[in-house]
Amino acid sequence: MSCHDLKEGDTLVCEDCGLELKVSKACNCSEESACTEGGFDCCGMAMKKK
Ligand SMILES: [Zn+2]
Ligand SMILES: [Zn+2]
Secondary structure, X not given: OOHHHOOOOXXXXXXOOOOEEXXXXXXXXXXXXXXXXXXXXXXXXXXXXX
């Protein structure tokens, strides 16, 4: 998942430790130039959209 897939109000959750990150503001990256190509990691695993 890249930042491009996240909209305002979305929540990312780490299934390992339970950390939750909420998107309070979306970025305007295009799909091709997403700034987080590798996605968001916590505990060495990719975080999932809640
Ligand atoms: Zn975690
Ligand atoms: Zn971005």
